[in-house]
Amino acid sequence: xxxxxxxxxxxxxxxxxxxxxxxxxxxxxxxxxxxxxxxxxxxxxxxxxxxxxxxxxxxxxxxxxxxxxxxxxxxxxxxxxxxxxxxxxxxxxxxxxxxxxxxxxxxxxxxxxxxxxxxxxxxxxxxxxxxxxxxxxxxxxxxxxxxxxxxxxxxxxxxxxxxxxxxxxxxxxxxxxxxxxxxxxxxxxxxxxxxxxxxxxxxxxxxxxxxxxxxxxxxxxxxxxxxxxxxxxxxxxxxxxxxxxxxxxxxxxxxxxxxxxxxxxxxxxxxxxxxxxxxxxxxxxxxxxxxxxxxxxxxxxxxxxxxxxxxxxxxxxxxxxxxxxxxxxxxxxxxxxxxxxxxxxxxxxxxxxxxxx
Amino acid sequence: xxxxxxxxxxxxxxxxxxxxxxxxxxxxxxxxxxxxxxxxxxxxxxxxxxxxxxxxxxxxxxxxxxxxxxxxxxxxxxxxxxxxxxxxxxxxxxxxxxxxxxxxxxxxxxxxxxxxxxxxxxxxxxxxxxxxxxxxxxxxxxxxxxxxxxxxxxxxxxxxxxxxxxxxxxxxxxxxxxxxxxxxxxxxxxxxxxxxxxxxxxxxxxxxxxxxxxxxxxxxxxxxxxxxxxxxxxxxxxxxxxxxxxxxxxxxxxxxxxxxxxxxxxxxxxxxxxxxxxxxxxxxxxxxxxxxxxxxxxxxxxxxxxxxxxxxxxxxxxxxxxxxxxxxxxxxxxxxxxxxxxxxxxxxxxxxxxxxx
Numbered sequence: 001x002x003x004x005x006x007x008x009x010x011x012x013x014x015x016x017x018x019x020x021x022x023x024x025x026x027x028x029x030x031x032x033x034x035x036x037x038x039x040x041x042x043x044x045x046x047x048x049x050x051x052x053x054x055x056x057x058x059x060x061x062x063x064x065x066x067x068x069x070x071x072x073x074x075x076x077x078x079x080x081x082x083x084x085x086x087x088x089x090x091x092x093x094x095x096x097x098x099x100x101x102x103x104x105x106x107x108x109x110x111x112x113x114x115x116x117x118x119x120x121x122x123x124x125x126x127x128x129x130x131x132x133x134x135x136x137x138x139x140x141x142x143x144x145x146x147x148x149x150x151x152x153x154x155x156x157x158x159x160x161x162x163x164x165x166x167x168x169x170x171x172x173x174x175x176x177x178x179x180x181x182x183x184x185x186x187x188x189x190x191x192x193x194x195x196x197x198x199x200x201x202x203x204x205x206x207x208x209x210x211x212x213x214x215x216x217x218x219x220x221x222x223x224x225x226x227x228x229x230x231x232x233x234x235x236x237x238x239x240x241x242x243x244x245x246x247x248x249x250x251x252x253x254x255x256x257x258x259x260x261x262x263x264x265x266x267x268x269x270x271x272x273x274x275x276x277x278x279x280x281x282x283x284x285x286x287x288x289x290x291x292x293x294x295x296x297x298x299x300x301x302x303x304x305x306x307x308x309x310x311x312x313x314x315x316x317x318x319x320x321x322x323x324x325x326x327x328x329x330x331x332x333x334x335x336x337x338x339x340x341x342x343x344x345x346x347x348x349x350x351x352x353x354x355x356x357x
Numbered sequence: 358x359x360x361x362x363x364x365x366x367x368x369x370x371x372x373x374x375x376x377x378x379x380x381x382x383x384x385x386x387x388x389x390x391x392x393x394x395x396x397x398x399x400x401x402x403x404x405x406x407x408x409x410x411x412x413x414x415x416x417x418x419x420x421x422x423x424x425x426x427x428x429x430x431x432x433x434x435x436x437x438x439x440x441x442x443x444x445x446x447x448x449x450x451x452x453x454x455x456x457x458x459x460x461x462x463x464x465x466x467x468x469x470x471x472x473x474x475x476x477x478x479x480x481x482x483x484x485x486x487x488x489x490x491x492x493x494x495x496x497x498x499x500x501x502x503x504x505x506x507x508x509x510x511x512x513x514x515x516x517x518x519x520x521x522x523x524x525x526x527x528x529x530x531x532x533x534x535x536x537x538x539x540x541x542x543x544x545x546x547x548x549x550x551x552x553x554x555x556x557x558x559x560x561x562x563x564x565x566x567x568x569x570x571x572x573x574x575x576x577x578x579x580x581x582x583x584x585x586x587x588x589x590x591x592x593x594x595x596x597x598x599x600x601x602x603x604x605x606x607x608x609x610x611x612x613x614x615x616x617x618x619x620x621x622x623x624x625x626x627x628x629x630x631x632x633x634x635x636x637x638x639x640x641x642x643x644x645x646x647x648x649x650x651x652x653x654x655x656x657x658x659x660x661x662x663x664x665x666x667x668x669x670x671x672x673x674x675x676x677x678x679x680x681x682x683x684x685x686x687x688x689x690x691x692x693x694x695x696x697x698x699x700x701x702x703x704x705x706x707x708x709x710x711x712x713x714x
Contacts, residue, residue: 001441003439003441003442003444003445004417004418004419004439004442010595020555031527035660037659059658059659060361060620060659061361062361079608079620079659079660080608080609080618082360082361082606082608083675083676084358084360084606084676084678085360085361085606087360088360103609104609104675107609107675110675110676122687130614131618131655131657131660131662132608132609132611132618132660132662140665163658163678249439249441249442251436251437251438251439251489252437252461252464252489254489259489260548261437261489263439264434266627266629266688267688267691270623270626270627270628271628271629271688272623272628298488300488300522301394301416301687301688301691302394302416302417302436303488303489305488305489315387315497318440318463318464318467319440319441319467321441330658331623331624331628331658332659334692335691335692337708351694
């Protein structure tokens, strides 16, 4: 038994999550370009190959390098182009088809001056989410940006990229569906005006809930490979579709307040939380099924405090472990930096020892 | 210029923060056993040696191993003993004087059965903070636990350890002082009943604000080595005592809403935040001095959005960088895994390449 907080992955659930999304993409006639920012693992990446995936999505240049080194040759860096990082784009685009996002002509020009190789640029479209991108309604600005890309020496238009991040505010499948259909509806104008350009759409809630993607021709969800307790709250998945859990030692029990101290804190789980009923949860014990009163109440650097129902409390013993679903599996995996499988294998994560980063 | 989010450390400020705390401890007649969980760096640890430090505090067994390998021979693991980790205690206590915390007789007994070497046990005292520890008022329980330690084969009483974490709820120096004096007042009974046992007290707000530590005979603050924006809000320090900042590329500017997109997200800063006036801040640009309207408004995995005053906004340019104070330097350093100095040196962090972990 691992005596420290350990991240376990259930590869059967991973395979079933991938199979379902790959099959959905195929039926809907869209290209499946999964986002690898959640698992950041070559070993887990390889599973996607079994389901016909050849083009992938990542969130940083370093992550592109990591997967390029494992033979992935068609990579979208789903983050707006960083003009300071031209040397890195030049390096990775020597041997792979690399695409990234862009929002302004200024960046196209500044970047183009420094590029040696071809770089695909998706115009990032903001479906009124407000994080980044050209607002979907500003068609003239989009046309002008497209002209700048077409007129550049090294860049070519890769299409449109749209992240409907406001689905993360949803609390039910119906809400996710409503928000994502509205976002897709807004993208219809792009298909009409630029029928030859791909439209990539991709957040896990939308892709989990929808079966058709309207004007989109590509999807790039990421979190679905593992899911997590946040996605359960949003309405994207059920608890038995969550493929990762933390196993944490029970350090002490406090019978006066039905609380348990675990080794497992902010440096393991991350500080992401979700509102569940009237409390904020930093993790959901898998024993939760027995009681809705049981949840991770607080995290400090290494400490976690689990508030328990009397029944769950009576089952937790010092010197044993407890299994906990992370709230946000992307951030938990990023911190844990390796995965254990049920049969004791250790899988790489980009940040870990085996990742060599 | 680093094209990616980079954590800088100002060693002049580090030295001045250490010197001030070391001198305060000396004047107050308490042993200075600094907590190394904030920097987790051998290079920064070495600086403490120049100020006479020989005993240190860490938050995990792995961190104890890391510093033991750099010649630290007197280490407190300020986390309640983990009975599953007996092999690790046995390993590190072969060559170092190791102490950890304990709350219950059950743990003393379970652990003692598995130990080969001597292990010091501080009784963790809860000053009505409510995270962990024996409530300070339960003197009989404390005596009984002390007997269990004294009666064990391998453990000896190292003293009492008290973390007054509720000072983190303070919003001014006066509030910190009030909370920490109350906590120290509660420890007077321990000095009276157990005059020969050390009392270790150590949170950064208390140790920053107080000049005498009443019944405490040791202090173990950690965050003060760097401080951060949370400590400014609490009242522990001024902004010019913060020794670390993130440098992040400005990726895009959004003039319609005076916002700037940076590369710098939850995997760099962590998701810790503080309430400042009527907003939640995930980081404070060092340009902040020019405007109170400027702060990191939101973080996703790699994205940060800075809300700017019109004046600050006009100064931020795509392809340049911005310097930002982290909200919680311990978690930011834990994620960034290395430090750059002003003169381009790279310093180790336990989690990083140079840390070999």
